[in-house]
Amino acid sequence: MSDTTGNVMIVDDDAHVRIAVRTILSDAGFTVIAAESGSQCIDLVQQGFSGVILLDIMMPGMDGWDTIRAILDNHLEHGIAIVMLTAKNAPDTKMIGLQEYVVDYITKPFDNEDLIEKTSFIMRYLQDQTSPGRSLE
Amino acid sequence: MKIIIIGSSTGGPYILESIFNNFPVINAVIIIVQHLPPAFTQTFKGHIEAMTRMPVSIAGEGEVITSPHIYIAPSGRHLLIKNNRTFHLNDDERLHGVRPAVDRTMLSMQNRSDDSIMGIILTGMGRDGADGIYHLHKLGAVTIAQDPATAPIKSMPQSAIETGEIDFILTPEKIRDALIKL
Numbered sequence: 125m126s127d128t129t130g131n132v133m134i135v136d137d138d139a140h141v142r143i144a145v146r147t148i149l150s151d152a153g154f155t156v157i158a159a160e161s162g163s164q165c166i167d168l169v170q171q172g173f174s175g176v177i178l179l180d181i182m183m184p185g186m187d188g189w190d191t192i193r194a195i196l197d198n199h200l201e202h203g204i205a206i207v208m209l210t211a212k213n214a215p216d217t218k219m220i221g222l223q224e225y226v227v228d229y230i231t232k233p234f235d236n237e238d239l240i241e242k243t244s245f246i247m248r249y250l251q252d253q254t255s256p257g258r259s260l261e
Numbered sequence: 262m263k264i265i266i267i268g269s270s271t272g273g274p275y276i277l278e279s280i281f282n283n284f285p286v287i288n289a290v291i292i293i294v295q296h297l298p299p300a301f302t303q304t305f306k307g308h309i310e311a312m313t314r315m316p317v318s319i320a321g322e323g324e325v326i327t328s329p330h331i332y333i334a335p336s337g338r339h340l341l342i343k344n345n346r347t348f349h350l351n352d353d354e355r356l357h358g359v360r361p362a363v364d365r366t367m368l369s370m371q372n373r374s375d376d377s378i379m380g381i382i383l384t385g386m387g388r389d390g391a392d393g394i395y396h397l398h399k400l401g402a403v404t405i406a407q408d409p410a411t412a413p414i415k416s417m418p419q420s421a422i423e424t425g426e427i428d429f430i431l432t433p434e435k436i437r438d439a440l441i442k443l
Binding site: 201202205208219220221222223224225226227228229230231242245248249252253 | 270271272274275278296297298300301303304305307308336355357358359385386387413414
């Protein structure tokens with residue numbers, strides 16, 4: 125069974141998306157916070173957020189790629205995993221050099237179960253970094 | 262020796278875990294080049310290790326390849342294979358913005374009559390792996406691209422397909438079947 129605990133940050137300038145993701149993932153068991161911009165995301169990470177970040181690409185001002193670069197430039201990547209959550213089908217050239225830091229990609233509109241499953245999957249990577257390795261039964 | 266090189270990027274861990282879930286021991290060397298945040302490589306290795314009874318390790322400098330075995334490229338270093346038998350790690354410039362680059366590993370492979378080679382390109386951003394898969398096919402390798410319709414990011418498998426050197430376009434389930442039947 126998937127583990128649906130842990131911290132999630134949804135970063136999207138669209139309030140409808142923030143509310144939908146927050147509702148779906150909170151109901152599944154995650155602790156969800158929301159940021160409406162890349163700069164607000166950076167502030168929250170600087171304040172100690174650790175967990176999965178669901179990050180929109182196309183946002184006014186600092187877009188998703190700029191946000192990842194700022195996280196890396198400020199050495200804030202420890203304890204977080206980034207999943208792009210975006211309506212944009214094809215990543216653009218701004219992603220060059222950042223693909224190692226984007227663990228997965230979910231396209232909007234998303235399926236609720238897929239959102240929960242992918243978030244849970246990535247959360248396991250974060251949680252297992254501090255846990256002993258699993259073994260075969 | 263049967264050598265399978267899998268190149269993968271964004272969305273890859275989820276796809277790879279579906280391929281290797283309860284994976285049987287096969288008489289082959291599987292080398293996975295997965296773009297990952299540095300902190301995740303050891304965790305990724307642990308997850309794959311928990312899914313199969315094949316030995317799994319992160320490739321080390323100067324290590325001689327043994328079969329059966331699954332090797333994972335270490336984060337932050339290019340993984341080259343000398344004479345198709347010995348790993349060599351280097352810190353050369355990033356290629357396509359990444360290190361390890363799938364192309365660097367695949368392009369290091371040579372033609373050996375005692376080897377059968379398979380190259381696979383999975384989901385990912387950009388075109389890493391396209392030149393490598395072209396090279397492998399010219400060496401006589403069987404080449405596979407993940408069906409872009411099943412990939413979270415289509416550009417890596419699509420770029421591989423556009424080389425004209427892909428033998429099979431398969432879903433992750435069919436890729437798993439192809440590996441097991443090898």
